[in-house]
Amino acid sequence: MEEKNRLSLLQHLAQRHASLLTRLSRRLGSAARAAEALQDTWLRVGQVATLPDVRDPEAFLLQVAANVAADQARRETRRKLEPLEIDALLAIPDEAPAPDAVLEGRAEMARLQAALAALPARRRAILAAARLEGLTHAEIAARLGISVRTVAYEIERALDHCSVWLERKRP
Template identity: 45%
Template sequence: MTEASLALIRRLLVERYDELKRRLTRRLGSSELAGEALQDAWLRIARVDSIGVVRNPGNYIFGVAMNAARDRQRTADSRTLSAAEVDGLLEIADGAPDPEQVTRARSDLRGLEAILRELPPRRRAILLAARLDQMPRQEIARRFGISLRLVELELQRAQEYCLARRDRRGE
């Protein structure tokens, strides 16, 4: 077929777009897929320099569009997960704690709070400043007006007391 015939096919695609889209929609069951198939058909026909004998240009365009739609569906199907792949994804461990773990953690936290309340106020404040607020030892010493050595000693005593009380609670 000549370049003039190829131009005729391109022109028919534009002129009969709505009709072709309706036919494709009925055949494919999706207006969106029909539109995408016609777009792909336009691109395929635009890339061709020459074609053989075409007896019915409308049917030729329809066939190119159907082939494009099939290619799209094949591509989409290859991206679809198999049942085994879906099962594998469902078996991924949930990082969230289960209710039992939440209950245990809350109980542990209440126990730690109770132990901390048993500490002398300054010792508790020094421990919380060092561990919770991550305050440097020098700043703790300056804030409480005590020596760096005394900060270290209070921290050590607070930690030893908390560990001993925790161990006794666990028994």
């Protein structure tokens, strides 16, 4: 019985090939893809181990061909990269810092934090206001009730302290 179904489907595909090709071309948007899908449909129907009872051979064959076309489209999108494409991807430089540079940067940041912690509170507040908040010397002087000259002196002393601290604590 199954062999009879297979032969019936293959005969229907052969007799109605032009009609199936036209309908499938409209469905897929490409006559070439439709022709290839019908060719593979012929092969699948001829090779499948078990076939269901088919009431409408035309609809069955169109659905099988549409599934074949979908499988082909998925295969095309999953294509493997060529060796030259792989080489080009491997040649893209990594812009991330090297691990030793990251460690060195973290160590320097820890030294700077220690240097800032060692500053007197007022000097640290003046440096933070100037460098982090972006306040002018006059604004800092007004905020703390000191002279502009004192602000400049404190910033200079804080920067000297941090510079010496960073050089002295370098491994």
